[in-house]
Amino acid sequence: MPATIVVLGAGVSGLTTALLLARNGKHSITVVAKHMPGDYDIEYASPWAGANYLPVAKRGTPSEGLERNTWPELARLAEELPEADTVVYRRAKDAGTATGDWFAELHKDNAWFKDVVPNFRVLSKSDLPTGVDGGTSFTSVCINTALYLPYLASQCLKHGVVIRRGVTSHIAEAATLHHSGKPADLVVNCTGLSSLRLGGVEDSTLYPARGQVVIVRNDPQVMASVSGTDDGSDEATYVMHRAAGGGCVLGGCLQKDNWESQPDPNLTVRIMKRCVALCPKLVPEGKGIEALDVVRVGVGLRPMRKEGPRVEREVVRGPSGEEVNVVHNYGHGGYGYQTSYGASQVVEKLVGEILQPKARL
């Protein structure tokens, strides 16, 4: 008998996890989620991501392993899609700011990922724009989230996963939602920031880091980011050109504990100005932000967690006293795409550990 599994959540974490678990053909899997690919909602972080591979995990932490182990699969996928060269600039004055801390590892000349991504090199002084003290360049990828999330869902369907809308108020309740009608052997919790309030989890170390982005049709011809701005400690500047006609994402900010779902129009103007200054080729020579062709201005909440992502198993007691095996996979902050495969591999291992005694019976 295949093991029955419910994956709660259909963001990049839930769909990647469901896909990896389904690929071995040993499990019967239902994905249940309030939001699905195609939805744009403040409770659904995944559509708002850039999403590119700019590692930020501190060297030697578990997150380093998650980012390191995700690169090979993203690189494999990118072989059929355009790869993207990216440059990251460092300003000495950004050390210690919110944005400077966020990107601290990314901006090191001796970063741990220099042997993970291709073509890593430290930029020479002559490559640096005015006001920049250092920088590196390497080959990254930029995921078109509007295509990638449905792609993941379709790969899940191909491997027999059943995908359904549903909302639960307690993680244990998810075990009752398997498409067979029988109680699931285990639940994988991929609910992102909602784990802050989800019954049976209520992880008070989760908090939002608000990100505002402007998606434009313009082509910057290079992806770039810089360690900070002169507009405030929690504002950022990055330009990510999404693959396959996905437009160009101009960002942004990292506003901790800010739940505001509506764009701030002043911030939109600051983002556009900073991005044109960083990548002048976004607009024809001599033009300013009036030459940006805007597709959408959006806001997403990164599911930050004080100690980093939670990928571990737990037995949770439900409201009626029933015990449910749960594997958590949430809290991926501003790096959920670049940890997605690494984290899902850990989930696969934990699921194997839980199911092993059952297999011996």
Ligand code: FAD
């Ligand atoms: P989510 O995408 O939030 O999905 C949660 C899922 O759980 C949803 O389907 C939701 O409906 C479901 N759910 C929640 N509660 C319940 C419930 N009670 N019942 C049923 N379903 C429920 N990452 C990168 O790697 N690279 C980037 O360049 C990047 N840029 C970003 C830029 C911005 C502006 C933002 C906001 C984020 C960025 N990120 C980036 C981070 C990335 O988007 C997130 O880490 C990732 O999307 C988190 O995915 P998730 O699947 O864990 O959560």
